[in-house]
Amino acid sequence: MTTTRRPAARGGRRLPGPPRTATLAVLGKMMRSRLEVMAWAASRYGDAVRLPLGPKTLYFFNHPDHAKHVLADNAGNYTKGLGMVHARRALGDGLLTSEGELWRRQRRTIQPVFHSKRIAGQLGAIADEAEQLTARLRARGRVDMREEMTSFTLGVLGRTLVDADLGEFDSIGASFEAVQNQAMFDALTLGTVPLWLPLPLQSRFRRARRDLQRIVDKLATDRAAMPSGADIVSRLIESVRHESDQRAGRVRMRDELVTLLLAGHETTASTLTWAFHMLDEHPQVWERLHDEAVEVFAGGPLTVESLHALTYTKQVLDETIRLYPPVWLLPRIARAADEIGGYPVPAGADVLLSPYLLHRHPEFWSAPARFDPDRFTPLASAGRNRYSYIPFGAGPRFCVGNNLGMMEATVALATIARDLRLTKSPGFRVTGEAMLTLQIRGGLLMTVRRVR
Template identity: 60%
Template structure:
């Protein structure tokens, strides 16, 4: 009787990874520098890495072909994983955290809201909101907390474009979502070993935030039920029309709204924060943005057709999302045994595709740490799965077109009228939570461009 073939033995082989003696270092990175944890191990061990920390093993996937396998070709075998599982306590079974038939039903309900023609019709709303932002920034005398401003903007846009509702009165939304992210990541890195009843400050903040988000979602539903929109195309109208009105239906609406509020504002706000940081670090990019905005827009507000003309601005947004993808981690759990890159991955394993490291893979990106919007103006685009800021496969981000339009309009209109500069000596660091945000905020000073400078450009 012959033994298993070489191929069969290889398929059962575990991927390379750090030794057990590295556990203390890995734990420290897991708590304090998750980007280094992923990046260092991808650099040291290759495109499939097994990272064992305590009783858990995580499989890092860092190659376009392998990302395609997990996210698209064999997507049915991979359900949502670490971080998102913990976030379910606040988000419930919304579109971000659900799987299977529940997810498919939710996607079908909401998908029409994001049809290209409908999003195109929202361009005037987005431009008006951005115009108000520029005016607010120009009116400031001292430093401005840019991330706070971006959060307010993106929530305002989300409310008017997707919910047909005003969110300006819900000032606690941003802080509540921060508490949700903090708690979800805390539970992920502690393997949920700290009981939820322990009155830690973080957990107390989370409970208050969860209650706040549920209250806001319930209020939005009640307002729409009191004043229904005939043939409404917005998310609230579609959720109400698809429900039965019973308790389960109301809970599902709440879950969807909380998820939409988080995903719909956080990713774009994070991208814009990184964009303003990088443009400040590279003044020549700011000048090119300014020149293009003046040439394309003059003094008017942008329309949807201008997206085709603001080509350099769009390339800046793409390069920002390459270096700092708002969704930096795509966590999955294998439902059945699988083979990835010739290595065996057992059922129940945590498998993570990491856009942050994939976007820096030296095989697919020249000088990958350099900020270079020219990468996206060249005739040859990057390999499809080497660049996945919105994920890939059936769970590709449903709101990508609205987010890109919003980011392009903000960069163009701010660069046309203003310069934003970080405070001298202020250190910008990434914080890898559910999204990749600037740690501790981004205070900047606002400098208005004169009419003479605009004409000269």
Template identity: 60%
Template sequence: MTGSQQEARAARTAPPGPPRRATIRLLKQLFTDRLALMGDNAETYGDVVRIAIGPKAMYLVNHPDLAKHVLADNAANYHKGIGLQEARRALGDGLLTSDGETWKKQRRTIQPVFQPKRISRQAAVVAAEVDALIQRLAAHDGPVEILHEMTGLTLGVLGKTLLDAELGGYETLGHSFEAVQDQAMFEAVTLSMVPQWVPLKKQLEFRTARDDLRRIADELVEQRLADPVENGEDVLSRLIASGSEDGASRERMRDELITLLLAGHETTASTLGWAFHLIDEHPEVGERLHAEAARVLGDRLPEHEDLRRLTYTVAVVEEVMRLYPPVWLLPRIAQADDEIGGYHVPAGSDVVVVPYTLHRHPEFWTDPERFDPGRFDPENPAGRPPRYAYIPFGAGPRFCIGNSLGVMEAVFVLAMAARDLQLRKVPGKVVDPEAMLSLRVRGGLPMTVHRRERTRRAEAA
């Protein structure tokens, strides 16, 4: 056998993975603990793992170089995969679920809304929304459901900064998106083998949620058509202008709005929930945040330029997203045969890059389970891992379009909350991750609110 023949045979070798007899265990993990499914197999079998469950095989990729191959270098070969395919029932062909020319056109349409200069001009709007949140929290006497508050905040910010619209009246949005995530993940783990007409409680809730989301999106479009913004730079105005130029359907506009509403609020709300949990677990981090916010901000609201000054707060946000990346799974489907890490991956295979496991890879992170914002200290850039070992916003052409707005919002919330308040988990609350389309805190996060001296002095004045 020649050297080239040996190389060809090696390239067609399947990656290692759990044996067929492990199917029952794998199915159980798929339903109940998807993070353990990914983490256990990466730890046992290495950086490329073939996980066969029933008739399907999934290829887990867990190395920076290989993530770069799938997400950037050979991105054209990998379309959206498991979970996002199922979410298409509610989200349609929005930016999150579409591929090819459709995705490219949608990206071009709304990209200008996320330009850095425009986002920086939204800082005052974000700060005002956060200030209103802090005042609401400070007025609470008993426990508050912090994830509910973060969802309300992020939806409010999204409406005013990206849509130039008020979303405060749409109180069902958060619940509807939960139902969408639940159904998408249910269909993914059951391999879509349960007919959609079966009247399960989950499926009935999904139908109600889907109708609710479509109604809200249609109302937002109708409101803007009735009251157009001259030379509007917001997403609604751009979508309407784009539709009038190429005859795009109202349905496509609705899909894009629903997708933006989900992706634009869920990831930041999840990050903030995990941040408050971790800060409560590490009070010394809370004290450093408080000291930095008091020094940088004083009594005023934050401005965009403060992102360069709130260095420790930014580091906390980055470390939170390392441990609990809001988008914990980046699923793809190979369009043609490929070779990943020397292993053959057939066309049609589900290929998943998992930021949750990649961010804990022991080769690139020291004591990876430890919460340590110092990893992102700007004074020690040499301590940072390779680029693709840290991908909380994805990578390649599909890099998250709203990353700068999300980071600004999270930094403003943590700085202002740490300056004025202390949030503590209700005693006995067990915090576990729930891996849906986003990585959220299972069952909510009730916390008690304690005002700091600065807040009391401001009230007295």
């Protein structure tokens, strides 16, 4: 049934939304698809919606002005919210979940690793990983692109962030998946299920946590035996060196490194997987992408200068992230009472912003469901509301690794498009799955064909 978007009201009125008696219906929609329930709420009630969930009430806002207020203008009033609070049981106090002075200290420790000059210096390693990936795809013929992109991004992070070969840890991918599944389970159940219960998911998580502690300990031991470097492990070792509680220092290192590696590889792998799905759906876009890659690579190995020439490749990625942002939800909790878009928000309220919905807002995007990389040309982007496109967040918590992620995604996409054409298996259905990141459920099976 087609519904009409209602304009957001003003004047401090109560937010529109379904009655509290509709809690079970809302929960049912949420269990079926977290993306669809957000889309339904925005379509039915407008840009500001109150969603009852039993004893809780969610305050969902879906306008660039709302995002600007919560993420930038009054960011100090908002802490990490629904999902992230409960995911702390699985992820610990890493950069993704920590708050206050701990978060600021962690950010200062990590920030130099992502300095633009240092990231530019990693281009050779990223290009080498992309060439190895392309060779693997060419040799295998039929692949799960989600698995391949995960392997690639872990390889990049190993070389650029921790100065180690993560490929030697065969279990790391499965351990990361178990941690993410537990984090999502904790978010959905609001952390009410004890971790010690012998549920299969929780048993896998406990094994994964032990495995990841072993991996972090080995990385730290190996790194400590070498001269201190500019990698993240060296900086984390230094940051906990004077901890009075050495066990607490080890746990903090594990939490921080696991968070960085999990978020760092998962977001980029998700973006690339969605990009190859969209390229298969839009062969004319692939043709332009391929032609640009052939022309740029004809000048020799990628340099920082030639990387900037991959303008259409960057547009393809920007449009992919618009439609399928890896971070699809930004939950916050209001410290003190506030007003957003003319609506009162009480202290302690769970406030939700969704880049997935904001990027499809018809007031700010023409034909929002259409895949059109040309909407990111300089001319088309001029005058666009800054907060209508927030794939990396905004304000103080703007994603620290966005430059590295976009560089590796650009290099990988161009390198593969230069040599290969990938198509989905006949009848393969792509369904989005809103986990900690927005994934393709069950992976993406594709057939590889050489084009040069």
